[in-house]
Structures are given as structure tokens and as C-alpha cells.
Amino acid sequence: MMSAAIDAFLAMLAAERGAAANTLAAYRRDLEGAGEVAGDLERAGKADLSCLTRAWADLAPSTVARKISALRQFYGFCMDEGWRGDDPSAVLVRPQARRPLPKILSHAEVERFLTQAEEEAAGDKPNAVRMLALLELLYGSGLRATELVSLPITAVPRDAPFLSITGKGGQQRMVPVSRRAKEALGRWVAVRSAPGSPHLFPSRTGYISRIRLYQLVKELALRAGLDPAKVSPHVLRHAFATHLLEGGADLRVLQTLLGHADIATTQIYTHVDSARLVALVNERHPLAAARAGG
Template sequence: MADDRALVDRFLDMLSAEAGASRHTIAAYRNDLARAAETLGGLGSVSAGDVSRLGSSWAELAPSTVARRSAALRRFFGFLLDEGLRRDDPSSALPRPRLERPLPRILDEEEVRRMFEAAEDRAASGEANAVRNLALLELLYGSGLRASELVGLPRGAVRPEQPFLMVRGKGDKDRLVPISTRAQAGVGKWMEHVPSAALWLFPSGKSHLSRVRLFQIVRAMAADAGIAPERVSPHVLRHAFATHLLSGGADLRVLQSLLGHADIATTQIYTHVDSARLVELVNARHPLATRGR
């Protein structure tokens, strides 16, 4: 087992140095490999026959969990093979669950409008939390930020003369995200309530607003707008941002960049959500659409 730990450490060092994996990714890989090692009694010298036992021991796990653990082991064994630390790769015996990517839950444009109207009515009072909540909503729906990206914004992230945000997303990768003039205005009003010494745009205690608290705030805003709270979350608003942009004619590659997706296959799920609009677009814009029979 000691040798296993050394091999895992070398593998994770490679992921960090060469692949730029984040701390969260490293921790997830370490956990998945440790669990597999417990089941198999080690990893460094296991055979394909040993690895095949994982299928039965993972039978009660969700397909997504099995897929993630299999991917971690597959990459680990590939590393050992590349480094000459193994002569074979037993990963062919790993279970390969069939995953069906679920369609994202979304809100229609009318429901989003109602959320904004309710949030704006509350913010009109000038009460600090109501002003903050409107700024949060503007950034979630107006820029498609992930919850972690939003709560982690530094105090000076939004500037009147700068129509973009520099956001640090998954894998500690930076990207530029446009910010609307109304979002800038909403954040500007909120800044009047943020202490000048604060490090974060949305401070809370000694740190920043937590993702859990953001989740609660968004659900409360949904309830204010007469929308079932369980239908709404920060991620649902991010999905609404993407789907409504696509409906408005946004290019899929542009959407990929705005959302910070490493793989366009992740972005393509929105084409399923808005399939009716895409059929209409092909019928109206394709060169053959206007060609007579």
C-alpha cells in the first residue's frame, strides 16, 4: 500500500503540473483511487481480472459515480503505462456505464421577468440585502456565472468603464465574461453598501457569501415571484442565460466561451433544449429553404 501511495502521489503531481488540474480535481482523484485501492487491496500490480471485480462492488452506485471512478482509474493506469511503471493496462476491464445526460431545468423568459420585477420592487426600498440580491440576480442571469464564480468575485471585479469581468472558473482557468449595463448599474448600487476594506464583492463575515446562502437567496427570490422555489437555483439561472441566448441567435462556440465549457459537447445540450427554435432557424435561413422544387 505504501508503494501505491507513492504511485498515486506521482500521478497527482503530473495532473497538477502538466494538466493544470485544480485542487478540487486532485482531491476527487485521490479519493476515487483510494476507494478503489481499498476494494482491490492495492492498485499498482492489479490484473484485469482483479479490476473486473469493481463492477459488482459498484453495483449500487449511481452511473455517474461509476463513470467518474472508472475515468480516474483509466487515467491512472494509463499514466503508469506511459511511465514504464506497468507493462500492461488493465483498464479495459473497468465498468463502462451508459450515461444519459439529463436536460437542464430552465425557466422561460416570462418567469425570469417576474423574478426581476419582484427583485427590483424590493431593491427600490434601498434596503442593503434587497439591493445585493438584485445585483446577484443580474450577474447570474445576465452573465451566466457559476455560483462559485459569482460568490468569489473580488470587490473591484465590476468597473463602470469595463464591459467585461475576468472570471476564474473550473480548473483555475480565467475567461472574459461580458457584463450588461444594467448589471453594472445594479452592482454599482450594491457597492454603496460594501465596506471599502472588503476583499469580496459579496462579503459575509470574514469571507464571502457561501454557495449555500446564494442558493437560499435565489429560492427566496423565486418564491417572491410566485415561482415554485424547488424549480430554481443559481445553476437554473445559468441554464436560462444559455438557453435564452441560443434562442436569440447566439453562436454555439460563442456560448461555449461565455459559459467556460472546456468541451463543446457540454454546450451542445442546449441545442436539445431549444430544438424547436433550431428547426425553425434551419427552415428559415438554410440556402435550400428558399429554393423551389
Template sequence: MTPVDPVEEFLSMLAVERGAAANTIAAYRRDLDGAADAIGDLATADRDRISTLGEAWRDLAPASVARKASALRQFFGFAVDEGYRDDDPSEALPSTSRRRNLPKVLDHSEVEALFACAQEDAQGDRPLAVRTLALIEMLYGSGLRATELVSLPVSAVPRDAPFLTVTGKGGQARMVPVGTKASQALSRWMAVRDGERSSFVFPSRSSHLTRIRLYQIVKGLAAKAGIAPEKVSPHVLRHAFATHLLEGGADLRVLQALLGHADIATTQIYTHVDSARLVRLVNERHPLAARAASD
């Protein structure tokens, strides 16, 4: 089996999820290849090696350094989210002034619209529609990475226990909860799935569904549900899983375990709590709020 190249996976994501033009992808490739020439494999380079890029880029214009650093920050963020790295070493980059941007967020009404569309399509038990419902249930209901979902083996599907055993990059295994709706959708898919000889839950010819095809399915469903396709991707649904759990009161350490993050700092970057909720929390829970109410 050909080893997965994280850089190629990242460039494919740019093309599919963000609709990046060929020239843009070529520019990212040049920046990433140039960095790899200087420090070695980007998926395994440590912070000390990454910090030497300042010397390698010393003769470049500030704008060029900023562009190259931005490309690497985005790659490192992708590498962490997809399990190719356990840490985000972006702080070691030269002239780094900002943390990587948070992913786009879907609000609850958009998630509901997405699921309403998927459930309506799946009413007739058409295999592809049932598969789409199972895919988004697993992305939003269990917070799986795209790669973890498409490569999910049949042996991981629970019979009685409401958990999946997911093995991420580097052989790191974790238990992932499967909610009632996700379990029902998965059972429906397994009943109509065409691929009894395949060892994958979501088979495709001789292997499994590709990440690119998963992106296309999710974006197609978004368009049908009346949501701008550029707002929705498998990663955005994973982020919505984390965001909405955190909004509901989930502990950050629990969320770290569910997402499969080795470092809780990654979870803090990945999750998002809206400012309105924070203001409401202060108003409701701070001791001064109680005093003000009694005055």
C-alpha cells in the same frame, strides 16, 4: 483560510437548493465517503481510478450500485458546474446507463416575472433589495457560478470596459461580459453597499456572502414572484443564461468560453435547446423545406 471541501459544498447544495432531508444527505455522504475511501479525492480522481469502483462494488446488489453511481454522477456534475473539476468522468462509473440530468429550466416569462419583482423591490434603493437585483442580474446576465459571484472581488468590477475578469477554481481566469442592465444594477449596489473596507463586492461580516445565503435570496425572490421556489436556484439562472443565449443563436464555442468550461462536451450537456425550436429550425432552414414551399 480553511480549504473548501467540494463534497461538503455539494451536500450543502442538496440541503438548500433541493430541500433534501437530513437522512437523504446522510445517505449521500455515506456513498461519497465510501467512494473516496476506495479511490481517493473525488474532485481529482481520474477516470482510471473511477473505473475501479466496479471491482469495489462487485458484491453489492444492482440497486445499491445504481444508487452509489447516481450519487457520484450528481457530485461530478456539481463539481464541473462549480469549477472543482474540468471534466465529468461519469462515463467511467460502473453500470452507468444514463447521462446526468439537465438542470431545471426557466422559460422567458418566468425570468421576466422574477426580474419584474426584483426591480419593483429595488425602486426605493433599499440596500438589500438593490443587492438582490444585482445578484440575479449577474447570475442571468453573465452566467456566473454561485461561488464565483459571492466571492467576486471589488477589483473585478469594471470601470469602463463591459467585462469582469473572473478567476475560477484552479486559477483559470476568463472574461465575462456584463450587459447594460447588469452593469447598472451593479453600480447601484456599489453606491449603497455597506462594507467599504471589504475586498468583496457582496460582503458579509468579515468575509463575503455565502452560497447558502445566495440560494435563500434567490428562492425567496422566486416565491414573491409567484414561481415555485424549487424551480429556481443560482444554478438554474446560470443554465437559463446558457439556454436562452443558445436559443438566440449563440455559437457553442462562444458559450463554452462564457461558461468557463474546459471541455465543450460539458457545454453540450449543460445547455438545452427545446425541441420546438429544433423543429422550427429544420422547417425554416432545411433545403427540402424550401422545395416544399415552392411546389
């Protein structure tokens, strides 16, 4: 039965690739949805699958690409198991989906942002010191918002300048902590008043939420004279990655630091850097200046 084949495929993803529960649920939705249109996937041929193109006509290219990827992996598994000798999903043409370039902040904007946080933390008020520590880790270590707010107090480095992070899918990685971030963390731990909490950034109900972090970052951006629409925890993570790449960081190293499972995800930053270089040429090249002077 189709459901048995899908169950076996998902079990393989969980056991051999360590796929997270959300990932497995997404695969199941895509495969079962395709089966509702094309029939029993285990026995479907190219003619059966070709009708999916019409069924998916109104979906975003990225969504269609994800569904096709799920089918190709499923049929690859079926062939490995000897359940069939061909892959009918070859009839489906993957759309060319361009990922939007992430928003980025310039070095000057980041410096302005951090300077505002440092000035506010000068009096050692706990909330201001906490904000400085949060920012130093967002920009200095490239953490995801969820990874940051859920850090345990035991994650604070003592001798080794690294944090042990549990990222997407429960994957573990080590990220470096800059001298600035380590100093900010030390200041925060000294004024943090939650002796019974296991969380580095505690709240009354556990740890501060991603939404609260988002609000705090927006509020600080406003006080720093920056457009709040341009700034978020994720934008600071992008700035970390982009500025490292501009400085000559290796893409594979960047992939490890960011916790990306696929190097293709990290490669978006090469496009960001290219876009910056094109803008620089258009604005600063002597011929551009001569043309503008006309």
C-alpha cells in the same frame, strides 16, 4: 509500489493539467479504492480488474463511469512512463449514464422575476439594490453562485465591460457584463456601505454565503409569484446558457462563458433546447391539435 505510482500520477495531474486539490483527492480515493479490491494496480491484469464490476454493482452509473475514467487515465500514464505496455482497464465497460436535464425558466418567468427585483429596488434600499445586482449577474453573465458571492470590489468594470472570474480549479476567465448588469452594479456600489471590505457583496464575516444567496433568490421568487422550488442561483445560470443557445450562440463560446473545462458538460444545453423543441411540436403542431380534437 502502487502508492508510489498513484502519487506520481497525481503529481502529473497537478503539474501538467492544473488539477485542483479536491480533484486530486477524488482521483486518489477512486484509485486506492480500486486497489483494495483488485490488488496492486500497477501490476494488475484484466482478470484482476474484472472483479471491480461486481464490487461496483450497487453504485450509480455516473459513479462507476468516474471510477473507470480514473483508472484509464492512470493506466495511460503508466504506459507513457513505460511501466507497463497494456491497459487492463479496457475490460471494464463504461455504463451509459444519462445526465438529468437541468431545470430551466422561460423568458416570461425570468422577466417576471427581474421585474419584481427592479420594482423593489426602485426606492434605492440597499438590500433591494444588492438583490437586483446579484440577479443581473446570475442571469446576465451566467456566474456560479460561489463565483458571484466571492467577487472582489475590484472586479467591478470601469471601461471594459468584462468581469475577471476565478472559477473551479482556480481557472481564470473573462465574462461579459450586460448594460443592465453594469447599471445595477453601479447602483449597488453607490449605496454599498462597507468601505473597508474588499468584497463586492460583503457581510459581517466576509462576503454573503452561497446559502444566503439561495435563500434570497427563493424569497424573491415567492414575492414574484413563482414556484420557489423552480428557482435557484443555479437555475438562473442554466437559464442564461439555455436562452443564449436558443438565440444562436455557438457552443464553444458558451463553454468559455460558463467556464466548463469539458465541452461535454456544455452539450447538456443542446439536449435542453431539443427537449423544448419536441414539446413545442407536440403542443403546437397542427396534427397534434387535430388529434386532440379527435
